[in-house]
Amino acid sequence: MNRAAEETWRARIRGCLLGGAIGDALGAPVEFDSGRSIVAAHPDRLRTFVSGSAGWPPGTITDDTQMTLFTIEGLIRAGVRTDRGIGFTVAVVHHAYDRWLDTQTLPGPSGERDGWLQGEQWLYARRAPGNTCLSALTTARKGEPKIEQFGAPAENDSKGCGGVMRVAPFGLLPSTWFERDWVFDAAADAAGYTHGHPTGKLASGALAVIVREICEGADLNTALDAAAAVLTQRPRHEETSAALAAARKLAATAPGHGPVTVEQLGGGWVAEEALAIGVYAALAYPEPEQFLDALALSVTHTGDSDSTGAICGNILGALHGETALPPELVFAIEGRPVILELADDFALEFTKPSRLHGDYNPDRRWRTRYPGW
Template identity: 25%
Template sequence: MQQTESIRARGCLRGLACGDALGRPVEFKSASQIEHKHETVTEMLANGSHGQPAGTITDDTELATCIAESLVANDGFDPDDVASRFVDWLDTDPFDVGLMTRDAISKLREGMDPDEAGRAVWESRPEGSNAGNGSVMRCAPYAIAFRHDEIQLERVSRRSSAITHADPRCQWGCVVLNRTIAGLIRGDDHALRASQDAPDELLGALQRVNDVLYDTQDPDLLENDLATSGYVVDTLQTAFYYGLGAETAEDAIIHAVNRGGDTDTVGAIAGAVAGARGDTGPLPDRWLSVIDEGPRIDSLADSLLDLDPAP
């Protein structure tokens, strides 16, 4: 079982990094713009959005790595340590950082408590710009570390999200994503594990995914409507549709990225889900070979599996 879980845990973090890096060069482009310039993006591209070399990861993978390293160093969730690592990361002047994430980490740098920083930023934002993707994109390491403790997994997923993204849709989005990934790593069925405590808007979007994937409804009823904005509900709906429904992890990432929009994050989450399934085949070497962080990611996945986090 441990060997199988290792394959799935590595697949999860590899899928996250590959989706992030494949989507980075076309971030903010529409599907039609991507098709016009590239037909279909299937290879790691250089330049493009942010002007980085091929295979370059963004804040999605970098912040997930911060969380993974914190979990390993502390044998569990320490919000103060996670916050400190976020501050150190922002001090490196990353080329890609979301607005809410930057504002919340800036408050952490000023000494605000991790339980307060994200709420302060959230309360300052109007509806429509207060429920971004910045916490769901980075939360997968918790699913590996707490895969056998659903109560703890829910608690740390919500509390970690709230460090930068306190909106209930973001907090519960992390819970649903991590519960689903944890089940996949354990080898359970491929169900999308929503929580009835989640906001109705999130539950409704995820129910549509379940209806199409598992109740034999026409996929065109959903696929034509999938959005890839920076809104957490849109992102999770699209990422789950491809991450759970594609035959291979490679296909999941390619389909997600080529829809345009927030391509690195939608690709990263779809890749994390598909990579954790265990039945989607290995990610292509032509992708993994150009991602410099690959060995580090594999080592962190193995270390997360070995944790016995304290309550």
């Protein structure tokens, strides 16, 4: 990766993570409102952070972004694991979700966990976490955490959107290290730690491939073609494939219409619908200067507005990079320093030149910051 390509990739990483957080925070206050009531309160669609019924301050993120941050922290740790000669395994991300579970069950850092992210007090806030995630992760927890106990799929049949809303970071991994099919399957496995239905997993793999192809320089339609091609090779892909096809068709025939149009794709409570709504909004307003238009469309509907906003923000943030993000929302998003710190650490971990020669060994400070499991 040359210097120019690396800088573009870094901007895409930052854009993807920040864009997802902004979409999440934009949609969270209206998650349980009808599309009609949202439009009544915001005739030009919801385009700025507001307070919701839960009383959270404007710009507050939810469990969508919390879990996305632990996803990317887990991927960094998996990289460090490889640096140390132990081997890359997606189960490290499962262990990261176990640390996220601490933030939902404890009042603050216990001092018994390693790494730095779990020490961030502001993450210890319950922001409407999905019951499926909480239940599956609690079931997977067996005493003192060890890497061997992680990596098993959830024993449920849920296809809720709690898997797809957190896996975009898999698409940010550099293609020099990870092939397209691996990215799809790894993201699907990560979603499967909490959501056992094939559609919940396949929609997650599809999102990761969309982000990956965009990071490789593809436009959105080409990235969607690539995701569709991988999907058709997987058993029981039909629901996810049909949802993406419907989003593309709707964007071609009714781009930028209001909540009634969006709701033809569903409410976003399940994985394939959340992905379809995020994709539709991104296709309806694909240009950098239309970023806020797309986010506003993605959250203005009767349904899971924070998850659909997060997915749309992940996609367009990766497509356009951080400079296309609405500055007034970037400035106000909760946790911005930590989000950017993780983005830059992720880029650092996967661009160390000596790794290409197999002789890299991270120093003690980095291994303390990101232990290998």
